[in-house]
Amino acid sequence: xKKHCNMPYIVLSRKYRPTTxxxxxxxxxxxxxxxxxxxxxxxxxxxxxxxxxxxxxxxxARIIAKCLSCKDSIPQSNPCGKCQSxxxxxxxxHLDIIEIDAASRTGVDDIRDIIDACQYSPVLxxxxxxxxxxxxxxSKSAFNALLKTLEEPPAHVKFIFATTEINxxxxxxxxxxISLQLKSIPFDTLSKYLIDIANKEGCKxxxxxxxxxxxxxxxxxxxxxxxxEQAIMLANDSxxxxxxxxxxxxxxxxxxxxxxxxxxxxxxxxxxxLTILENIKQQGGDSFNVFKQLQQLLYRAIKEVAYDNxxxxxxSHLLYLWQILVKQxxxxxxxxxxxxxLNATVVMMAYTSSLPKxxxxxxxxxxxxxxxxxxxxxxxxxxxxxxxxEVY
Ligand SMILES: [Zn+2]
Numbered sequence: 001x002k003k004h005c006n007m008p009y010i011v012l013s014r015k016y017r018p019t020t021x022x023x024x025x026x027x028x029x030x031x032x033x034x035x036x037x038x039x040x041x042x043x044x045x046x047x048x049x050x051x052x053x054x055x056x057x058x059x060x061a062r063i064i065a066k067c068l069s070c071k072d073s074i075p076q077s078n079p080c081g082k083c084q085s086x087x088x089x090x091x092x093x094h095l096d097i098i099e100i101d102a103a104s105r106t107g108v109d110d111i112r113d114i115i116d117a118c119q120y121s122p123v124l125x126x127x128x129x130x131x132x133x134x135x136x137x138x139s140k141s142a143f144n145a146l147l148k149t150l151e152e153p154p155a156h157v158k159f160i161f162a163t164t165e166i167n168x169x170x171x172x173x174x175x176x177x178i179s180l181q182l183k184s185i186p187f188d189t190l191s192k193y194l195i196d197i198a199n200k201e202g203c204k205x206x207x208x209x210x211x212x213x214x215x216x217x218x219x220x221x222x223x224x225x226x227x228x229e230q231a232i233m234l235a236n237d238s239x240x241x242x243x244x245x246x247x248x249x250x251x252x253x254x255x256x257x258x259x260x261x262x263x264x265x266x267x268x269x270x271x272x273x274l275t276i277l278e279n280i281k282q283q284g285g286d287s288f289n290v291f292k293q294l295q296q297l298l299y300r301a302i303k304e305v306a307y308d309n310x311x312x313x314x315x316s317h318l319l320y321l322w323q324i325l326v327k328q329x330x331x332x333x334x335x336x337x338x339x340x341x342l343n344a345t346v347v348m349m350a351y352t353s354s355l356p357k358x359x360x361x362x363x364x365x366x367x368x369x370x371x372x373x374x375x376x377x378x379x380x381x382x383x384x385x386x387x388x389x390e391v392y
Pocket of ligand 1: 069070071072073079080081082083084085086087
């Protein structure tokens with residue numbers, strides 16, 4: 001494998017890690033809230049950032065810490081980048097900003113160390129700031145120890161917690177923080193961002209390829225950049241990143257194939273659906289990925305129908321297929337023969353689609369009833385004195 005683009009040995013997610021709030025991708029609400037907090041001098045003692053992996057929780061935590069530590073920032077959300085605090089921060093060397101990964105330091109003793117450190121005044125900045133990543137991993141006793149400090153924190157101490165699992169954070173902790181939810185990055189925003197990064201790396205990434213990466217990374221910037229990084233290594237002599245290369249790399253299958261597959265399933269064509277699956281397999285498509293892509297596409301179709309942007313399909317029909325697909329998710333994850341599960345699921349969905357729909361059956365019966373009633377009305381006209389309700 002040749003490298004065609006100039007790529008220094010820093011992973012893309014680090015190289016392009018935002019250093020200011022304005023550089024954060026796809027989190028407009030969180031950025032707006034933070035600016036309001038910082039610039040109006042309404043900074044809470046603790047922030048709780050939550051959301052799926054790779055959407056910028058740790059990055060935002062660090063930016064908050066940098067903003068709070070800078071002595072010359074005007075406004076507060078815009079650190080100067082020149083003062084000693086900012087310089088030390090950029091060199092990952094700031095004495096007052098302490099980062100802890102709760103995944104590896106879960107015990108009460110680790111938290112006691114933090115609490116002890118709270119007593120000391122900051123050296124460079126205005127605050128001593130503790131960033132605790134994966135905070136949901138703390139033990140119950142560690143949370144309890146932390147709670148006491150959170151209830152009455154010294155004025156010079158700030159906590160920034162980050163977690164992927166907000167449900168595991170005790171209410172007593174969460175209620176003492178300003179909680180900010182980071183969303184999955186919207187598909188279009190992520191695709192545009194990837195094209196921009198590829199350009200900066202001297203490569204060409206077309207929209208089709210960018211969309212494939214966005215789809216695969218499910219709204220996580222870090223995952224998307226990691227796929228882009230590998231894709232850049234596959235760029236051809238004209239520094240173009242070919243979509244087929246990306247698909248092969250991630251074991252994904254051309255969306256057109258999956259589109260055809262879904263169309264055939266919905267039309268109830270069992271044999272044709274199996275033939276497409278066979279073609280996909282020959283192209284090197286991974287069964288689990290095909291399953292995932294089918295689910296993504298069906299979900300998109302359901303959304304389109306629900307918003308009236310697609311009148312080709314019936315919502316009730318799509319929802320029924322969705323149920324079948326979702327029920328098989330655990331099975332395909334755990335199966336030693338994912339291909340069998342995929343094929344059987346597709347057959348099940350296509351076969352179900354070939355059966356008459358409940359609405360059709362009801363409509364047919366209603367039609368029959370209406371015509372019977374019309375006939376009866378005609379007959380009754382011959383007997384002017386008859387009581388119609390008795391007859392019905
Ligand atoms: Zn500064």
